[in-house]
Amino acid sequence: MSLTILGGNVSPFVRKVRVFCSEKGIPYELEPINPFAAPDDFREVSPLGLIPAMRDGDRVLADSSVICAYLEKTRPDNPLYPEDPYDYGRTLWFEEFIDGGFVARAGPKVFFPLVMIPLMRRQEPDEAEPLRVASEELPRFYEYLEAEIGDNEFFVADRLTLADIAVASPFVNLRHAGVAPERARFPKLRAFLDRMHGRPSFKACIEEESPVFGKRADLVQD
Numbered sequence: 001m002s003l004t005i006l007g008g009n010v011s012p013f014v015r016k017v018r019v020f021c022s023e024k025g026i027p028y029e030l031e032p033i034n035p036f037a038a039p040d041d042f043r044e045v046s047p048l049g050l051i052p053a054m055r056d057g058d059r060v061l062a063d064s065s066v067i068c069a070y071l072e073k074t075r076p077d078n079p080l081y082p083e084d085p086y087d088y089g090r091t092l093w094f095e096e097f098i099d100g101g102f103v104a105r106a107g108p109k110v111f112f113p114l115v116m117i118p119l120m121r122r123q124e125p126d127e128a129e130p131l132r133v134a135s136e137e138l139p140r141f142y143e144y145l146e147a148e149i150g151d152n153e154f155f156v157a158d159r160l161t162l163a164d165i166a167v168a169s170p171f172v173n174l175r176h177a178g179v180a181p182e183r184a185r186f187p188k189l190r191a192f193l194d195r196m197h198g199r200p201s202f203k204a205c206i207e208e209e210s211p212v213f214g215k216r217a218d219l220v221q222d
């Protein structure tokens with residue numbers, strides 16, 4: 001069956017699914033959808049009106065977590081969910097920590113005001129509040145991730161899983177916004193992000209997005 005992912009490339013949730021497909025070797029097409037100006041029939045595929053959604057032959061599904069879970073069952077090669085029940089649970093936990101906790105703050109409070117609103121309104125960003133959030137509210141998420149990655153290469157089961165993809169994805173948005181965890185304070189998290197963003201799966205997304213969304217990326221201190 002031919003797989004289509006519906007959504008805009010700069011969404012961390014769309015990127016999560018695209019990287020997941022790429023790491024598993026699943027071919028797909030990306031159908032660009034702007035969720036804020038979606039065609040009328042988009043809600044038939046995504047009843048909440050959110051991206052990503054997916055078409056697989058005549059099957060449709062929405063939500064990045066749902067889509068990844070479905071793809072793992074229908075295309076089991078190169079598994080990205082661990083077999084062990086606790087490792088499996090921890091993989092889902094990291095996905096939730098990021099999607100439900102971190103992105104809920106970093107997206108609307110940092111990425112949108114620094115990147116999306118200026119692009120849409122063709123104006124310079126008002127930096128004060130998003131940079132305050134970045135320096136005062138995001139570090140507690142970094143602290144947890146720094147402790148959890150420790151000296152490991154991956155978050156769970158000593159191998160690449162959906163947990164690593166879910167964690168690394170929204171940090172691409174932060175990088176586009178010129179924001180990253182301070183290397184001196186969060187060296188293990190930064191090294192993890194460098195490794196993940198250097199994988200061909202993430203690199204392809206970053207190279208595709210950067211010309212439009214990555215104008216502030218040079219502000220990130222290396």
Ligand SMILES: N[C@@H](CCC(=O)N[C@@H](CS)C(=O)NCC(=O)O)C(=O)O
Pocket residue numbers: 011012013035036049050051052062063064065099
């Ligand atoms: N839980 C959903 C979240 C999807 C989501 O929030 N997508 C955003 C883009 S990053 C969206 O479609 N926003 C449009 C809106 O809020 O109307 C998932 O994992 O797919």
